[in-house]
Amino acid sequence: MSFGERFLHYPDLFPARPAGEPWGEQTLSLNIAGPACFKGLNANQLEAARNRFGDSDSEIAADQPPVNVNVMQMEEEEYILFDRTGWEQSLDLDFLPDKVRIAAYNFIGLIQLQPKLEATLWTCDAGDEEFPSIFENFYRVLVAYQALERGGILLHSAGILLDGKAQICYGHSGAGKSTLTRLAVQSGHEILSDDLNLIVDLDEPQVRRIPFAGDFGRVPVGAEIHPLGGVFRLKQGENNREQLxxxxxxxxxxxSSPFVNRDPYRYERVAEITEKLLSKFSPSQLTFSKQGGCWDLFSSNP
Amino acid sequence: MDTNTTQYKTCADVRFRVIAGEGVIIRQEIGEALVVNEVGASILKLLNEGVSTSKLIERIAQEFDVEEERLTLDVHRYLSELESANVVEKVA
Structure with a gap:
């Protein structure tokens, strides 16, 4: 199935550049992997996005201009509607030399990477119940590219704070991120996110708390940042730690680097950043028991 | 039927590199990664250089000092596994 076919009646009409009518005149500024300014929201969309992510206007760092994101209207008739019982949102991504196109249920997106990073989100949702998830699904991809541009990396992982340091535990679906997070909560440890964590400033790697999470760690955008303590590939079994x-x-x-790991035009950049992280932290495999008792493994030598 | 004249290449979405002697294969289309041992890494490196299967067998036999007849079977089996995993494809 070609790009966008499962979501759009006429994927070939996907706009090649920002075009269309904005929903309104509202603006929302957020800073996750760098400042982003969402323009063209209506009042309902602004409230829905703000309720989910907050508004970090006051925290926008002045070190670089924000990435402008235009939010545009799109007719509902352009989308293929289908029964989504038991269906989880998945995105169609189309990687091009200078941009990435996104098609999904209820929205399409364009992330322009060259000559400068900017983006457009088209949706038929005027700020109703589904708008926060539309906004988030689009924003997750944008953050992955913003992080890449600034030399950071977004990882599918559980982030746990132990003794003031962020321990990043990554792994494929079913590796145990949610289980470990639940055990951490039961043991009184603080969770950064049980789904996606952002590692920034790889000269002295730090983990920024971000609002992309499942059951644990859904917080508004903030400026919280912690030194990286370690990076671990997760596996379930008898408690053990060994070098990879x-x-x-x-x-x-x-x-475990979502979105960007599938982009053929940005692969070398992803590989370069991953190698830089590996030059600072050598990941171990952390095998943990559902019975708990794995916390000492984080500070032990493999 | 594969013969020693069949030539393979890595699929378009595959990225390959050698790290500390092991081979890393990234299948970008599905965002998956595989790690292969030293011999597998050498085979993929040679394929990326456009070497034919017969030449590849010759070079691996020299590099790892193995008997060519036995190696031929193993290489064909290995290439077929990589083809099933969409890592390599036959050159048309």
Whole structure:
């Protein structure tokens, strides 16, 4: 199935550049992997996005101009509507040399990467019940590219604070991120996110708390940042920690870098950032028991 | 039927590199990664250089000092596995 076919009646009409009517005149500024300014929202959309993410106007760093994101109207008739019982949102991504196109249920998006980073979100949702998830699904991709541009990396992982340091535990679906997060909560540890964590400033790696999370860690956008304590590939079993080979560490980290790891035009950049992270932290495999008792493994030597 | 004249190449979405002697294969279309041992890494490196299967067998036999007849079977089996995993494809 070609790009957008499962979501759009006429995917070939996907706009090649920002075009259309904005929903309104409202603006929302957020800063996750860098400042972003969402323009063209109506009052309902602004309230819905603000309720989910907050408004970090006052925290926008002045070190760089924000990425402008235009929010545009799109007719509902242009989308294919289908029964979504038991269906989880998945995105169609189309990687091009200078941009990335996104098609999904109820929205399409365009992230222009060259000559400068800017984006457009088209949706038929005027700010109703589904708008926060539309906004978030689009914003997750944008954040992955903003992080990449600034030399950071977004990882599918559980982030847990232990002794003031962020421990990043990554792995494929079913590896145990949610289970470990639940155990951490039961043991009184603070969770950064049980789904996506952002590692920034790889000269001295730090983890920024971001609002992309499942059951644990859904907070508004803030400026909270913690030194990176360690990076671990997760597995369930008897409590144990062992060193990963450099090749396994590299490959598993790439596999856990959502969106950008599938982009053929930005692969070398993803690989370069991953290698930089590996030069600072050598990941271990952390095998943990559902019975708990794994917390000492984070500070032990493999 | 594969013969030694069949030539393979890595699929368009595959990114390959050698790290500390092991081979890392990234299948970008599905965002998955595989790690192969030293011999597998050498085979993929040679394929990326456009080497034919017969030449590849010759070079691996020299590099790892193995008997060519046995190696031929193993290489064909390995290439077929990589083809099933959409890592390599036959050159038309």
């Amino acid at each position: 080979s450099p090749a396994v560490a590299f490959s598993s980290l790439i596999a």
